[in-house]
Amino acid sequence: MDLRVVKTLKNIERTFLDLAAKDGIEDMTVKSLCTHAQINKATFYAHYAGMHELLEDMEDKAIEEIRADNVIDERALRAPTDFLMRMLDACGDNEAANIFMNSGRRSTFVRKLFAGVREDLYRRFPELRDSEGFDFVLTFVFHGLMGVTTEYDENKDDKRLIASRLGEGISLMFQRAMA
Template sequence: MEKKTDLRIEKTEKAIKNAFIELRAKKPLEKITVKELCELALINKSTFYSHYEDIYALSEAMEQETVESIIGSIDHLKDYTTDNSDAFTRELCLAFMSQISLIKILFSGRGQSHLGIRLDKALKEVISRKYPEYKKDPAKQILLSYCIQGTYHAYLSNPQADTETFVRTIENIVRCLRPLL
């Protein structure tokens, strides 16, 4: 019996998220109402509110899931060292690009800077676990922000660049900055 409950919850979550993505692709976050989302997801408002406080909480949760998905798909994350930053950089870029359709929807408009900020925070946490001394070093924090947010904004500003050119260029930049790490 427990599995049915879990399956229903999963189906409801999926319906809510799919409806949200569909609406978010058409309009800004602040223009989406719980009523229209529920109509599209074929659920009651009370069902929505049993899962999320409001549309903004749903958006926040989906943004966080996207960041976790990007970071979770980096194979060399556990093995990251400043010496193997090329593999890490390549995997981060490819992980980011694999989610680009969803990213463009969730982080469009005023939400565009949210992804850079979220990635910056999450990746710094991961790197600080491996290099705890980085957490208290303002120069390292600035350098990491420069690499993380710079990569994100470079991609946004250069959508015409093919994947290999983009990744290779970012790898070269990080390689040049490696001595500072």
């Protein structure tokens, strides 16, 4: 890819993150993004069909980065507390994920992230794909964890305590669901 294109895309993404952190994404417009990125609208539209496409692209990149952290490994089922803490850290360390988790796009972002995590889990543990009970528990645990983070997103210590407490109960649920 042309270096100028790479720099332009990075500029658009950086400006998006800066504006979203400052003002939120709900009212962001192509015009304001272009003004702050110091590009013209034709440049923006050369890369994106509109703001919705940029949002989708940024969500997808954030999810890819979280999944690239290899949160799903052999410890994921044996040590749910460790898995939950690594998931919280991966999400917490991702600037775009934090923005989407605290915006009106939260439910869309969480659904897409869950689909990716579920895919990673079933690729790593294909024998679990046929366990209906496990899928229900996984759905409950993941969405519950994301919901809890909404309540405690100011304090990482609270998140760790919650992950620890949830991990204990989840270990029991996973064991029963896989039995």
